[in-house]
Amino acid sequence: MRAGKALRGVAVALAGALALTACGGGGESADSGPAKLRMTVWSANEAHLKLFNEIADEYRKSHPDVAEIKFDPLPFDNYTTTLTTQIAGGNAPDLAWVFENSAPDFVASGALAPLDDTLKKAEGYQYEDLSPATLKLWQNDGKLFAYPFSTSPFGVFVNTDMIKKAGQKTPAELIAAGQWTWDNALTTAAAAAAKSGKAGLVIRDFDYKGWDNLSTFWTGWGARAWSEDGKTCGFNSPEMVDAMTALHKATFTQKALPGPGTTADFFAGDSAMTVTQISRASLLKDGGFGWDLVPLPAGPKGNYAVVGQAGIGVMKKSPHAKQAADFLAFFTNPTNSAKLAQFFPPPRQSQLTAETLAKTNPKLKPEQLQKVVIDGITNGVVKPSHAGQAELSQQVRAGLDPLWQPNADVKAVLDGVCTKIQPLLAK
Amino acid sequence: MTQTDTRVGPAAAGPAPGPARPFWTTRRRDHLAGYLFIAPQLLGSAVFVILPLILVVWYSLHEWNVLAGTFEFVGTDNYQALVDDPNLGAVLRATGLFSVGLVVFNLGLALLLAVLLNQRLRGTILFRTLFFSPVVVSLVAWTIVWGFLLQDNGGLNSLLDTVGIDGPNWLRGEGTAMVSVIVVQVFKNVGLNMVLFLAALQGVPAELYEAAQVDGASRMRQFWRITVPLISPTILLTSIITVVGSLQVFAQIAVLTQGGPGASTTVLVYYLYQQAFQFHHFGYGATLSIVLFAIVLALTVLQWQMRKRWVFHES
Numbered sequence: 001m002r003a004g005k006a007l008r009g010v011a012v013a014l015a016g017a018l019a020l021t022a023c024g025g026g027g028e029s030a031d032s033g034p035a036k037l038r039m040t041v042w043s044a045n046e047a048h049l050k051l052f053n054e055i056a057d058e059y060r061k062s063h064p065d066v067a068e069i070k071f072d073p074l075p076f077d078n079y080t081t082t083l084t085t086q087i088a089g090g091n092a093p094d095l096a097w098v099f100e101n102s103a104p105d106f107v108a109s110g111a112l113a114p115l116d117d118t119l120k121k122a123e124g125y126q127y128e129d130l131s132p133a134t135l136k137l138w139q140n141d142g143k144l145f146a147y148p149f150s151t152s153p154f155g156v157f158v159n160t161d162m163i164k165k166a167g168q169k170t171p172a173e174l175i176a177a178g179q180w181t182w183d184n185a186l187t188t189a190a191a192a193a194a195k196s197g198k199a200g201l202v203i204r205d206f207d208y209k210g211w212d213n214l215s216t217f218w219t220g221w222g223a224r225a226w227s228e229d230g231k232t233c234g235f236n237s238p239e240m241v242d243a244m245t246a247l248h249k250a251t252f253t254q255k256a257l258p259g260p261g262t263t264a265d266f267f268a269g270d271s272a273m274t275v276t277q278i279s280r281a282s283l284l285k286d287g288g289f290g291w292d293l294v295p296l297p298a299g300p301k302g303n304y305a306v307v308g309q310a311g312i313g314v315m316k317k318s319p320h321a322k323q324a325a326d327f328l329a330f331f332t333n334p335t336n337s338a339k340l341a342q343f344f345p346p347p348r349q350s351q352l353t354a355e356t357l358a359k360t361n362p363k364l365k366p367e368q369l370q371k372v373v374i375d376g377i378t379n380g381v382v383k384p385s386h387a388g389q390a391e392l393s394q395q396v397r398a399g400l401d402p403l404w405q406p407n408a409d410v411k412a413v414l415d416g417v418c419t420k421i422q423p424l425l426a427k
Numbered sequence: 428m429t430q431t432d433t434r435v436g437p438a439a440a441g442p443a444p445g446p447a448r449p450f451w452t453t454r455r456r457d458h459l460a461g462y463l464f465i466a467p468q469l470l471g472s473a474v475f476v477i478l479p480l481i482l483v484v485w486y487s488l489h490e491w492n493v494l495a496g497t498f499e500f501v502g503t504d505n506y507q508a509l510v511d512d513p514n515l516g517a518v519l520r521a522t523g524l525f526s527v528g529l530v531v532f533n534l535g536l537a538l539l540l541a542v543l544l545n546q547r548l549r550g551t552i553l554f555r556t557l558f559f560s561p562v563v564v565s566l567v568a569w570t571i572v573w574g575f576l577l578q579d580n581g582g583l584n585s586l587l588d589t590v591g592i593d594g595p596n597w598l599r600g601e602g603t604a605m606v607s608v609i610v611v612q613v614f615k616n617v618g619l620n621m622v623l624f625l626a627a628l629q630g631v632p633a634e635l636y637e638a639a640q641v642d643g644a645s646r647m648r649q650f651w652r653i654t655v656p657l658i659s660p661t662i663l664l665t666s667i668i669t670v671v672g673s674l675q676v677f678a679q680i681a682v683l684t685q686g687g688p689g690a691s692t693t694v695l696v697y698y699l700y701q702q703a704f705q706f707h708h709f710g711y712g713a714t715l716s717i718v719l720f721a722i723v724l725a726l727t728v729l730q731w732q733m734r735k736r737w738v739f740h741e742s
Binding site for chain 1: 491492493494495496578579580581596597598599685686687688689690701704705706707709
């Protein structure tokens with residue numbers, strides 16, 4: 001009898017603990033007193049955070065209902081995983097940056113609160129100034145679920161010293177002669193690599209794993225990872241086979257790209273060229289080496305541009321969603337957008353001018369800003385994104401691994417990628 | 428009221444009660460003290476072991492969409508998905524390969540090092556320290572450094588190059604990637620097993636070797652007939668620790684290969700992490716963690732049962 005009572009006591013205690021744990025996971029607490037807002041960001045750059053905090057302090061002066069606005073930097077490499085783990089653990093932020101590759105998941109799932117009404121009603125916001133092209137990824141059923149905070153085109157940073165030493169024409173000279181094509185870019189990179197003993201061209205962050213960065217290459221061939229509606233695999237299309245064949249040859253025959261498992265940091269002077277975004281310009285050291293920034297080379301299908309995007313969304317379940325959306329409207333209004341433009345290319349058409357951007361990007365010349373940034377944002381396609389991107393990404397990475405061998409059968413490997421991902425695309 | 432009635436009833440019919448027994452007898456006091464001493468540990472186990480185990484089983488019966496905020500009961504769907512999972516075979520193969528490789532190399536090398544460093548020679552303390560030192564190094568830092576050594580133009584291939592050998596791209600080959608991960612893990616923890624073996628070796632009575640020498644037994648015969656049986660309890664302990672540790676490998680895979688190339692190094696814990704935290708299939712991730720728990724439990728019980736056959740000198 002007593003043993004039975006004791007067991008009942010233990011069971012009640014465990015059930016209580018279970019209930020307490022379950023309650024703790026909800027992430028919604030009673031909304032009382034001034035709000036404390038938290039926004040997850042991928043940057044821990046001091047200059048970025050300083051500016052964010054200045055804008056937040058300015059906002060709080062006129063909003064006593066918000067006691068604190070904290071910017072919480074999460075590691076870039078596992079940003080989305082960390083964010084979703086926080087959400088799962090009941091520690092969701094009020095606002096979050098979302099990368100383009102997880103935009104479909106966040107936008108379609110209902111995790112984010114719609115922003116249109118708040119932004120349109122905000123005094124002096126000029127909602128119609130936002131470039132429609134930059135909003136597309138963040139809309140669902142005509143509603144905007146995240147503000148396209150940063151639309152950053154990819155360009156090619158060039159170590160002009162290394163290229164001149166190899167006796168090659170610089171990309172600027174090739175552009176002037178109308179010869180800035182991938183063929184010539186890879187030939188130049190291969191010559192520079194052979195002469196310097198360093199690397200030729202690095203597609204930054206690709207490292208034979210982050211394959212979505214290869215869209216900066218294959219888009220020149222008119223290839224796409226999947227069809228516009230996301231239902232059909234594009235990896236075994238003739239355009240993709242041609243593009244990947246060119247890339248494979250450049251890596252293993254021309255040696256224009258460093259092979260798999262070889263690291264080379266352009267900004268440390270280890271390579272002649274790198275494909276990356278202009279926000280990386282801050283990594284260039286004064287007096288390091290002569291450099292230039294040029295648009296992506298033309299592919300067989302002509303000139304093109306590719307952009308990466310990050311949006312800022314308000315978590316729908318945030319107990320302070322209203323205040324968070326209101327702060328977002330302030331954070332991205334014309335005045336603050338102009339301040340933020342020094343780091344993050346804005347979606348505002350009125351601010352997408354070489355003059356405006358030059359004021360806050362002292363390292364870049366107006367013509368570089370025009371050709372790479374403004375033209376890129378206007379005409380660029382966004383890196384591949386799809387619902388369930390993480391799983392797709394893993395399958396594509398595993399499927400492409402056999403391609404990064406000297407004797408790979410490009411067509412067979414790409415057929416294999418489609419076999420792996422087609423069931424996921426068709427879901 | 429009821430209690431009083433119950434006590435009084437039978438007592439009235441029997442002999443007169445003696446003096447009342449004190450409630451706090453010495454025995455009860457001892458019991459209470461014992462329970463109080465183990466209470467923190469019991470509470471810790473309940474909150475941090477039993478409760479999570481129950482919750483994992485509970486989660487495995489649900490589909491949890493973190494972004495949408497839905498948590499739906501799906502019964503045994505996740506277990507059916509486990510049966511239908513086309514990747515699970517490759518994952519279990521990689522897990523088995525890693526475990527076998529690690530156990531064989533780790534225990535073999537640890538025992539060899541322990542025997543070698545059990546000699547009374549100049550410099551043995553230095554070598555013991557050298558081999559043990561990786562145990563106290565941060566696992567992730569250790570793995571990152573090995574990542575640099577193993578890359579195509581890394582330290583290991585540069586070393587091989589000096590003797591005219593063109594080394595492979597260790598982390599990019601389907602065969603070499605698994606070997607690389609095993610080697611990194613072996614060198615990280617071999618020192619711990621080595622120290623345990625050293626302690627066991629030093630407990631073997633010297634007179635047994637002297638008697639064997641008198642009888643003309645060779646060094647190898649002494650090792651197999653005296654050393655191995657007498658240190659077999661330590662071999663059991665280290666093998667259980669190593670097998671369990673090998674099934675839980677994660678950081679090395681995450682840092683060095685991310686499960687690749689292909690799926691050649693996607694071991695069970697890494698697959699579980701991918702499913703739960705990258706693909707947001709938390710329910711399925713919980714199901715995989717139950718599979719892992721079952722495997723670890725089965726292997727531990729198996730090893731424990733097998734001790735009766737080969738572990739010598741156990742009380």
